Amino acid sequence: MAGIDVMRQTSLVLGSPASASTLWRTLEAIGPVQLTKIASVRARTRIHTHVEAGIRRGKALSLNLMPSKYFKVNQAWCTLLALATDLARWLQLLATTGKLARAEPATLRTRLLDVPAKLTDHTRRRELKLDPTWPASTTVVDAWDAAQALPDPD
Numbered sequence: 279m280a281g282i283d284v285m286r287q288t289s290l291v292l293g294s295p296a297s298a299s300t301l302w303r304t305l306e307a308i309g310p311v312q313l314t315k316i317a318s319v320r321a322r323t324r325i326h327t328h329v330e331a332g333i334r335r336g337k338a339l340s341l342n343l344m345p346s347k348y349f350k351v352n353q354a355w356c357t358l359l360a361l362a363t364d365l366a367r368w369l370q371l372l373a374t375t376g377k378l379a380r381a382e383p384a385t386l387r388t389r390l391l392d393v394p395a396k397l398t399d400h401t402r403r404r405e406l407k408l409d410p411t412w413p414a415s416t417t418v419v420d421a422w423d424a425a426q427a428l429p430d431p432d
Contacts, residue, residue: 339366373425374420390414393415
């Protein structure tokens with residue numbers, strides 16, 4: 279039973295091995311101290327992957343387009359970009375489902391924000407009329423309904 283647990287843990291650390299004999303030879307060569315080092319390196323790599331994904335999303339939202347040569351202007355730009363990134367992520371978490379909930383900012387922009395619509399005044403109210411022939415119109419309506427269905431914060 280202990281051998282099965284060792285194999286399960288090492289397959290999580292080392293990835294799927296070619297065979298059980300290859301795994302046991304690898305375990306004998308590496309030893310328990312190196313296995314813990316490998317596990318900690320893989321954990322740090324997973325954390326760094328999340329950081330890199332955040333940078334990639336920031337660049338997709340124009341992090342790489344600093345508007346000025348002045349530090350304070352660029353600092354304000356980065357602050358606004360951080361707010362936009364947070365708002366886009368919260369929109370994905372709370373109002374979308376499926377592939378759109380894990381989509382990159384460009385896809386989110388195309389499917390939810392770049393939808394042709396017309397703002398009209400009707401009986402003392404403003405209405406947003408979406409183009410029914412546009413393929414993403416139903417996605418926008420579903421996201422809006424999900425956002426409206428959220429409970430009010432107390």
